[in-house]
Amino acid sequence: MHFEHNEKTTTLATQLNAFMQEHVYPLEKDYHSLFSQPQHQWKTPLELDRLKQLAKEAGLWNLFLPEEYQPYGAGLSNLEYAPLCEIMGRVPFSAEIFNCSAPDTGNMEVLAKYGSQQQKQQWLTALLEGQIRSAFAMTEPDVASSDATNIETSIVRQGDNYVINGRKWYTSGAMNQNCKILIVMGKTDADAPRHQQQSQILVPMDTPGVNVVRPMSAMGYLDEPVGHAEILFDNVCVPASNIILGEGRGFEIAQGRLGPGRIHHCMRLIGCAQRALDLACERVSNRVAFGQPLAKQQSVRESIATMHCQIEQARLLTFKAADQMDRYGNKVAKDIIAAIKIVAPAMACRVIDEAIQMFGAMGTSQDSPLPAMYAYARTVRLADGPDQVHMMQLGKSLIEKQAGR
Known part of the structure; x- marks a missing residue:
């Protein structure tokens, strides 16, 4: 097993991180205020449209579509895409800038895989271009x-x-x-x-x-x-x-769509959780309580360590699921996809909740990205199938495999 990403992924990750630092993080604080007026509530801001064009020019576009869908996508495997999706997940709205946001990603995959030529010409091309x-x-x-x-x-x-x-x-x-x-x-x-x-x-x-x-x-x-x-x-x-x-054929299409969709959510949530941990580390280093920085409190250090361990566990399981999808296909990898869909959203909820606790009141306010991150993580415990359905199906599959030995 290799625990380092290939050169293509590391190059794209460097470019993506630089783009996020220059364009996305500076926009984050004021992003939600852009929708305060009713006429702007459901309109994509012009600033995002400008960043989309920059992302397209930088080659950071349609990164989610694997090689089998060429010439539509960037030609990345699921494993190659995973760390890039995680980077985008650090700021939940940023995926749209790179044309990698749900539900468009799933819909584009459906049209690319199952659509007729007429359907592709009428709808897929415009979606791939980010026009609609x-x-x-x-x-x-x-x-x-x-x-x-x-x-x-x-x-x-x-x-x-x-x-x-x-x-x-x-x-x-x-x-x-x-x-x-x-x-x-x-x-x-x-x-x-x-x-x-x-x-x-x-x-x-x-x-x-x-x-x-x-x-x-x-x-x-x-x-x-x-x-x-x-x-x-x-x-x-x-x-x-x-x-x-x-x-x-609807159920068949849904099953084909949801495998990549589920793991993409997990990739993004690992980014959310890592960002929450990074923010928490910064907060406890600078916040003084009882005469010393929070970072010197033993309970805080233990929480930070636990958060790190939980993120790393989920990240590695996500990489393994992505690798199995690439090697054996979504159907064969369904058990590990179910496993990561159970693990990652629950992990993100725990980690973000701990970060909120360390931030105190600010962690629940509009001055922090943490509440929106938590809402996203909690919602994904239901989206693309609730935890209980995945646990039921995974348990059934594991028991049947054992019985078949």
């Missing part, structure tokens, strides 16, 4: 959506069209003014075998009957300018050619 944004509509308020077979939104064939009816929420990305396309998961045949009932279909945001009901907050954050929308689909009619891969 997108959203993924799967979760529903009335069913336990962690079991995707529960999805009730109907997709009914009528001649040369499909008609869609249903209600979705936490449709990430749909509030953004530049969101032009939705990938919607629903049922095309309720009588088919359980995992062949679902389909995924492309729905332009401006299609009549697509009604954005409200933005959904996550842990009190509206996540401007991206947002998480509740959407009512009321007799939405789109061409039959908008179906992705064919009827009954």
Whole structure:
């Protein structure tokens, strides 16, 4: 086993760190104030658009797409991308600057892997260029959506069209003014075998009957300018050619999408946790209580050491999962993907919470990035499948493997 990244990764990491230092960290303090006016709430700031162009010119663009999707992506493996994604994760909004933010990454992967040539020409090219944004509509308020077979939104064939009816929420990305396309998961045949009932279909945001009901907050954050929308689909009619891969393939597409999506969240959360630890170390070195810096308190030193150990454990497990995905494919690596999806978000919650404790009141305020980081980490314990589902499936798989010996 090798514990050093290759030259391509280290070169890109150096460039990415320099870009973050020069352009992103200086913007962080005032970033959320850019959305204080209603007319700006769901609009990507012009400053981010400027940084996107700089990132594209620097070759720091579409880093997430592996070599199999060339010429669309940067040609990196999952293992090569992991430390870069971690760097972006240190400032949660920064991934958009490099066209590496969810849900666009997952949607681009779906279109690159499963889309028709027409679908790629119409939507993938614009997404790869960063000209538009997108959203993924799967979760529903009335069913336990962690079991995707529960999805009730109907997709009914009528001649040369499909008609869609249903209600979705936490449709990430749909509030953004530049969101032009939705990938919607629903049922095309309720009588088919359980995992062949679902389909995924492309729905332009401006299609009549697509009604954005409200933005959904996550842990009190509206996540401007991206947002998480509740959407009512009321007799939405789109061409039959908008179906992705064919009827009954929705569950298959979802499984293919979620492997990379899950590990990308973990990579970003390791960046969040490392940033929280770095900030905590700086804080305890400069903050005096009971006559001496907090850094001299034994309990603080123990907490810092534990935080470091937890981050390193999760980082190594993430690298191993990424390596197995590269070597054997997402399906074979599903157990270790489940493991890191269980470990990384919970680890980030613990580490960020400890950092908040060391910051005191400031750690809960708008003067610190820690609250938004914690909200993100806590939300990811549910996103792309809650902890309990991953633990249930991983436990089942491990028991079956042992029984098969």
